[in-house]
Structures are given as structure tokens and as C-alpha cells.
Amino acid sequence: MTALTADQIARVKATAPVFAEHGATITKHFYKRMFNAHPELKNLFNQTHQQSGSQPETLARAVYAYAANIDNLGALGGAVSHIANKHASLNIRPEHYPIVGRHLLGAVVDVLGDAVDQPTLDAWAVAYEQLANIMIGTEAKLYEAAPWSGFRPFKVVRKHVESDEITSFYLAPADGAPAGGFEPGQYVSVTRYVEKLGVDQPRQYSLSDAPHGRWLRISVKREDGRGEVEPGHVSNLMHDGVEEGAIVHVSAPMGEFKLDRKKTTPVVLLSGGVGITPMASMLATLLAERSERKVTFVHACRNRSVHAFGEWMRRSASGHPNVKLAVFYEEVGAADRVGVDYDFEGRVELERIAADAILPDADYYVCGPVAFMRAQRDALVARGVDSARIHTEIFGSGMLD
Known part of the structure; x- marks a missing residue:
């Protein structure tokens, strides 16, 4: 050179x-x-x-x-x-x-x-x-x-609706071999042919369950489009055109946004909307490993209709004394129950949960819309949290700074 x-x-x-x-x-x-x-x-x-x-x-x-x-x-x-x-x-x-x-x-x-x-x-x-x-x-x-090279064929062995917007796909290797490992927080690329564009299109989706080798789970938000923004080409194909038994091609897990499993210090998970997916993987992994780390899971979404993994999150918190849960609904619906579906009305305000969310030596994992992540990062830094302990994940072509 x-x-x-x-x-x-x-x-x-x-x-x-x-x-x-x-x-x-x-x-x-x-x-x-x-x-x-x-x-x-x-x-x-x-x-x-x-x-x-x-x-x-x-x-x-x-x-x-x-x-x-x-x-x-x-x-x-x-x-x-x-x-x-x-x-x-x-x-x-x-x-x-x-x-x-x-x-x-x-x-x-x-x-x-x-x-x-x-x-x-x-x-x-x-x-x-x-x-x-x-x-x-x-x-x-x-x-x-990486556990494999290039795009590998996987079969959809289960398709499960998590909310009005998010559906999970359970993917098992088409050849029957083990699914391979990954670190909680990582993502895979899934490629689908988009007829409207005349090309294959890759999209990254966070893995949303603990690694166990039997299958991989991705949880995909339907992007309906708004204003001048077109509906999501691949997300809509996944929701409407990919059923159980279908074959999809998947890249090996990648991404530097991942839970540090070697630490024993507290973990604070902060997610907004579909940003819950890598956090679900992190919490599921900590539970599967019977970790004694203190975990605070803070999630924000509009209401129960778009709240993925809500019942699982509540069960996880009630069954594990080291797990605390704080759910914020921005638009509480008439049927939404405080203490059952959500805990706080409005947007995330860390001051309201500081005793559980601002912890000495904790690592903070933040994922969601860019504006949400920026607000949480700034709030944490303002409260004296070292920026080196704040980890963020950004998809698409956005930037946090």
C-alpha cells in the first residue's frame, strides 16, 4: 500500500x-x-x-x-x-x-x-x-x-403477531443444521426480491431472543409510510408475503451493539417502539443464564396496541426480583391498564424512575428512533452518567450526532 x-x-x-x-x-x-x-x-x-x-x-x-x-x-x-x-x-x-x-x-x-x-x-x-x-x-x-459466510437459506418455522405493527419470524436453517450463535443485541440482514424495484433488497433486523442454536427470531415492524415517505418495501413483503414454510436468505449476525455478558454490574435497557427487539434479546439472555445482575427495562410506545412483548416483559419482571420494569405509554387507550399494561403516561422521563434507572456502574443500552435515543443519552449525561457506558444502536442511514 x-x-x-x-x-x-x-x-x-x-x-x-x-x-x-x-x-x-x-x-x-x-x-x-x-x-x-x-x-x-x-x-x-x-x-x-x-x-x-x-x-x-x-x-x-x-x-x-x-x-x-x-x-x-x-x-x-x-x-x-x-x-x-x-x-x-x-x-x-x-x-x-x-x-x-x-x-x-x-x-x-x-x-x-x-x-x-x-x-x-x-x-x-x-x-x-x-x-x-x-x-x-x-x-x-x-x-x-462469523458462523457462516454470505446469505444462508432459513425456513420460517413460526410466524407470530406481537402487536398491531410488529410480527416475529422464527427462522431455522433450511438444511437442518444448528442456527449458530450470536451476541444479544446483534442483527442479521434478510434479503427479499422487490418486484417494484426489480432488485433484491437487504434489510437489517435485530435478533429478538436469546441465542440457543435451534432457531433465530427477528421481529419486524410494518412500515406503512406517511406523508412523502413510501411504505417499507421489505417489511410489507415480510408481513404479507412470507408465511410459515417460506425460505428467506439471512446473513450471519453482526453489530457492535451487544450486551457485555462478562460484566456483573447493573444493566439498564432503554427502548422506544421497535427498538425493543434487541433489548428483548438481552433480557432473555440474562434470564436464560440466570444472571444475578440488576436489570431495569424502560420501554416507551404509543399504547398497548403497538406494545410488542408486553405480557412477556411483565411476567419476566414479576418472576425475577432483580428485574425492574417501567413502561411509558404516550397515548393511553381506554382499555389500557396502569400497572398491568403500562406504568407511566407520557414520554420517558428518567427523573420519575431515577432510583431504578440511574445506577452506579450500570451499562445503558439505548435503541429506538433517533430523537428518542438522543433525548435519553442527553438525559443520562446530564445526570452524570459517563458517555462510555451509554451504548446505542442506529439502523438505516441516520446518525445520533
Whole structure:
């Protein structure tokens, strides 16, 4: 690998403001250019995020961060691990990187024209090679540790409605072999052919039960769409077109958002809406392992009709003295029962449950809509919780910061 010179580092760093200003234009053109040349790659990318512009914007922010920190890559923190896990879940391989690099640099030239000179383009070519090698190396370790390679066929052995919005799918390997292990909190990618788009589409779903090797469970929220947002292509296909006996193709479990099972300190699970799915896996694992760790499970949703796993959560709390439960309903229905279905009305307010939720040395796992996660993180930090003990999971192309 060619090493960046001091002049090349300076050139890449100097172009960071360009990506702050023109990054989204460049990345939108990049995807269009790459898909025109390699339409088969549409199968690897969420085309809904392409159409909304959220994926190009996310890539533009990532390129900006890389350029701004080219002389101090350690400042990127967990971004490399987060992206590598997403890539491994989508089966991104080393041969894809030269294609991306060629079209990304081509998009820079197409958009900026004479505003970027050849030495700067040469510097970016070396910088991209450096980044590609970092990602390839990180992803190679994930593939090596994974229980299987690529997308594996699984049979739907059970389909169970959890709420008006969420349905669980129990997936057993089609060949009868063990389902393989995972860490609670991780996700898999499921791919389905979307006729409207004419391509396979992958979607990530958290595993929602404890690892035991017999089957994997994912719990999928139906995305009906609202306003200008289209209904979810894959979620609707799963709800309406995938029945017991169907075969779906599933990637190996990935994700760095996972319960640290070696610790003995308290655990606080904070979830909103479908963000409950990885938390259900974490709690189920702690119960299966008969852990003595103190657990507080805080969940927020609109009302009982959309509250997945509600009865199981209540049974778990009543049957285990080390488990505390606090459920917030934002829109309490006439039939919703306080102390049975929910505990508090309104949005999550940690001040109301501080004795159970703000615990010394606890690890906090937060999953839900971005606004929900941001609010919980900020509330925890304001109460003196070390940010290193706050773990979040974000799907799609959103960002917490």
C-alpha cells in the first residue's frame, strides 16, 4: 500500500470543507454513476435510502469526517467498526472497493471539474486506498469469526403477531443444521426480491431472543409510510408475503451493539417502539443464564396496541426480583391498564424512575428512533452518567450526532 506523503495529507485535509459544502451533490452523483456502470450492486444498497437522499448524505458526512481526520484516524472512534459490521452484514467483499473508489473519484471530477487539480486527485486516490485497506482488514476479521459466510437459506418455522405493527419470524436453517450463535443485541440482514424495484433488497433486523442454536427470531415492524415517505418495501413483503414454510436468505449476525455478558454490574435497557427487539434479546439472555445482575427495562410506545412483548416483559419482571420494569405509554387507550399494561403516561422521563434507572456502574443500552435515543443519552449525561457506558444502536442511514 502506498503511504500518504505529508503534502498529500495536507491536500486531503484541505478538501474537507469541500465535502462539507458539496458532499451530498458528489455522493448522489457517485451512486448514480456507479449503479449505471454496475446495476448488480443495487442489490447491496437500500434503494429507499437512495431515493430519499439519506444514504448519499450519510456517505458525504463520512467522507468529510475521514478527510478532516486524515492525520488522526483514531479520532474516528467506533465509526470504522460500525460501518464494517454493516458491510459484513451485506456481504461487501474486497473486490467491491476498487469499483467504489473509481466512481467516487470520478464523481469528484464530474462535479468539481477544474476546481480540483491532479495532485489533489492523486492524494485522494492514495487516501481511498488507505481507507479501503482499513475496512477490508476489519471486515476480514468479522467474516472469519462469523458462523457462516454470505446469505444462508432459513425456513420460517413460526410466524407470530406481537402487536398491531410488529410480527416475529422464527427462522431455522433450511438444511437442518444448528442456527449458530450470536451476541444479544446483534442483527442479521434478510434479503427479499422487490418486484417494484426489480432488485433484491437487504434489510437489517435485530435478533429478538436469546441465542440457543435451534432457531433465530427477528421481529419486524410494518412500515406503512406517511406523508412523502413510501411504505417499507421489505417489511410489507415480510408481513404479507412470507408465511410459515417460506425460505428467506439471512446473513450471519453482526453489530457492535451487544450486551457485555462478562460484566456483573447493573444493566439498564432503554427502548422506544421497535427498538425493543434487541433489548428483548438481552433480557432473555440474562434470564436464560440466570444472571444475578440488576436489570431495569424502560420501554416507551404509543399504547398497548403497538406494545410488542408486553405480557412477556411483565411476567419476566414479576418472576425475577432483580428485574425492574417501567413502561411509558404516550397515548393511553381506554382499555389500557396502569400497572398491568403500562406504568407511566407520557414520554420517558428518567427523573420519575431515577432510583431504578440511574445506577452506579450500570451499562445503558439505548435503541429506538433517533430523537428518542438522543433525548435519553442527553438525559443520562446530564445526570452524570459517563458517555462510555451509554451504548446505542442506529439502523438505516441516520446518525445520533
